[in-house]
Amino acid sequence: MTIGHIGRYALKQQLGEGGLGTVYAAYDPILSRTIAVKTLHLSVAEGDRATLDALFLNEARAAAGLNHPNIVTVYDAGLSEQGVYIAMERLRGxxxxxxxxxxxxxxxxxxxxxxxxxxxxxxxxxxxxxxxxxxxxxxxxxxxxxxxxxxxxxxxxxxxxxxxxxxxxxxxxxxxxxxxxxxxxxxxxxxxxxxxxxxxxxxxxxxxxxxxxxxxxxxxxxxxxxxxxxxxxxxxxxxxxxxxxxxxxxxxxxxxxxxxxxxxxxxxxxxxxxxxxxxxxDGSQVRPGKRRLFVAALAASTAIGVVAGWQLLGGGDSPIHGADTGPPPSDTAIAPPPPASSVAAAVATSPPMPADSAAATPAAATEPETPPAVSAKPTRPHTVAKLPPRERETPVRATKPAPAATGVVQLAVAPWGQIEVDGKGAGVTPPLAQLTLPVGDHVITIRNSDFAPRTVSVRVQADQPVVVRHRFGS
Incomplete structure (x- = not known):
């Protein structure tokens, strides 16, 4: 619903009112976009009104020349029956x-x-x-x-x-x-x-x-x-x-x-x-990762210690990695359990974990050499064949493709222009202030319905912004 007009803008609803004027949500029929229109109404003598109108318009033109992401964009300013008005981007918030x-x-x-x-x-x-x-x-x-x-x-x-x-x-x-x-x-x-x-x-x-x-x-x-x-x-x-x-x-x-x-x-x-x-x-930022690494290393070290202790307890002649698990030969003597201090020594002398062991499972770690079993009968020594060390399996990690390099094109166009990049629409400046494009050559066209279009070729680099400036009518 339209509640009135100021200049070419159709007023849709009142957004706010203050001591200086009123702000409306409005529609620009030429650029087909919603904007905000602020009217300034002051009770001044007729002799002062013309001076004030000229001053406010000059200030509005100066504000329209500002193009910054933290400054509201001014599109237009002029005089109407309601007094001076300023057309600007509509903000949400x-x-x-x-x-x-x-x-x-x-x-x-x-x-x-x-x-x-x-x-x-x-x-x-x-x-x-x-x-x-x-x-x-x-x-x-x-x-x-x-x-x-x-x-x-x-x-x-x-x-x-x-x-x-x-x-x-x-x-x-x-x-x-x-x-x-x-x-x-x-x-x-x-x-x-x-x-x-x-x-x-x-x-x-x-x-x-x-x-x-x-x-x-x-x-x-x-x-x-x-x-x-x-x-x-x-x-x-x-x-x-x-x-x-x-x-x-x-x-x-x-x-x-x-x-x-x-x-x-x-x-x-x-x-x-x-x-x-x-x-x-801060330790609070890094400590969780270190804690996870410590837990993984402790688990892996404990697994090695258990294997070593189990072998000392007589299980060393049994296969570990899925080989035949049938009964041992009949002449295999079962060694008595060693003292607790021996097991502790075996665990204490386990080889240190490699740097990346936090991410490895015990099955992927290199197994220690199997010690010979201790025979219960000294007259019948038994030698257990050593298992060959198992090769570490290197996990295959998928590599992510590197993101395409991009660069920045900064726009400085007055009074406004529709931007096309390589034949495709990219928006209207202002408020559009910059483009992020892949590194390489691009063709940028700036269109304004009141003037001939402007086309420029730019070479975008990752480390050097490119500035495109153009003022229609100059």
């Missing part, structure tokens, strides 16, 4: 604010993974000259427990730079995560995003906000003059390294923070890699 409100608490590793990916997204945006200015849980949309997507680029930046009463609520709506220089209305740079990253990380680690209060003034006073306890002092299970990362990011002085989101991401990456190494070296 819930934002971090909703998840936290419903009681979800990521563990320590999940927190580091989420924050590192958000840092990577902002580092990429900063490299393109785009500052978010409003990082908070509500603008981190979770499509998986550790897969965030950053949304609403540019909207807060427009509000920050305009002295318009209708926009005051935009800034005041999330003061818990705003840097002191933002609250004071001073000039800002990418370090205000670093501050917000630290405030969100602090909340995930401690389950409380770094700066809080019962009123806007109390919150702003806490941001300006307060200094929260480090997370590891509030929750002893929080590693001090991660606690230090969050505290550095929310430093009051921008010069004391990480100089960029990339630097903060690197700190989180180093901790995650160190944690992974500790996990592989």
């Amino acid at each position: 819930r934002d971090l604010r909703q998840l936290l409100a419903n009681g979800w608490r990521p563990d320590i590793v999940q927190t580091a993974q989420i924050m590192r990916r958000v840092c990577d997204a902002l580092s990429y945006a900063h490299s393109k000259g785009v500052i978010h200015c409003d990082i908070k849980p509500a603008n981190i949309f979770m499509v998986g427990r550790t897969l965030p997507k950053v949304v609403d680029f540019g909207i807060a930046r427009v509000a920050h730079g305009q002295d318009i009463p209708a926009l005051e609520g935009v800034v005041a709506g999330s003061p818990h995560y705003l840097a002191p220089e933002q609250l004071r209305g001073e000039s800002i740079d990418r370090r205000c995003d670093v501050y917000a990253l630290g405030a969100v990380m602090y909340e995930l680690l401690t389950h409380r906000k770094a700066f809080d209060g019962k009123s806007l003034q109390e919150i702003m006073n806490a941001v300006e003059h307060g200094r929260p306890l480090p997370p590891h002092e509030l929750r002893p299970e929080v590693p001090k390294v991660l606690s230090d990362v969050a505290m550095r990011a929310i430093a009051h002085d921008p010069a004391q923070r990480y100089r960029s989101a990339r630097q903060m991401s690197q700190a989180l990456k180093e901790w995650l890699e160190a944690e992974a190494e500790i996990g592989t070296e």
Whole structure:
């Protein structure tokens, strides 16, 4: 069912509504896909509306130029009777604010993974000259427990730079995560995003906000003059390294923070890699395998010891591996059982197991030489023929074919394009950002209904990504 139209998009249902606008599920009839459309509606004077519309459109165009797996993809922006609208990919999931409100608490590793990916997204945006200015849980949309997507680029930046009463609520709506220089209305740079990253990380680690209060003034006073306890002092299970990362990011002085989101991401990456190494070296990870090896070796050694003891007890002249099991010759004397110490010595001097004996059965092991039986009558010695050692049977193991080598092709297409690889459809970019193809030569065709197609030949290598760039209409 269609409830209305904005531009060429058919609105299907309302997904949410906030102070800045409304989000709808919509359908794009040209590209035959479901998208999300966000409308911005602000009560401003007519003289301010045209200025604001132009500013928001400029920010939307800047956001549309961002192509990152942890940033929502913007397809289109324009003006309609309802005001400025932004068409973007439709996300399935819930934002971090909703998840936290419903009681979800990521563990320590999940927190580091989420924050590192958000840092990577902002580092990429900063490299393109785009500052978010409003990082908070509500603008981190979770499509998986550790897969965030950053949304609403540019909207807060427009509000920050305009002295318009209708926009005051935009800034005041999330003061818990705003840097002191933002609250004071001073000039800002990418370090205000670093501050917000630290405030969100602090909340995930401690389950409380770094700066809080019962009123806007109390919150702003806490941001300006307060200094929260480090997370590891509030929750002893929080590693001090991660606690230090969050505290550095929310430093009051921008010069004391990480100089960029990339630097903060690197700190989180180093901790995650160190944690992974500790996990592989932890005895709890390795001990089960060692325990299985020990049990198998003990069983095999016990079997050899039993065979040796049994032979000492008089069974040495009987075949072992399925030969004739008939009665022994009549002149075979039955030896009396040796003392217990002799059996223990025989077991103790059994030959050591080979390195791979844990996987072998006793039947596959090389048998020890059969000792001569001890005769009960010294005048009638009896010699038992030695059995030839049995050759070890080498198990035949099926070999798995090696997986075909692949490489990555990164896509940078504007405004959009349908991708074909070797004549077969591969998807639409954006949101498609990269292709994984077998190593070798491939033909990639990019189609847009408004322009002539673009065809390129690429050679994919396993160790070197290939970048395909094209802007239609240029």
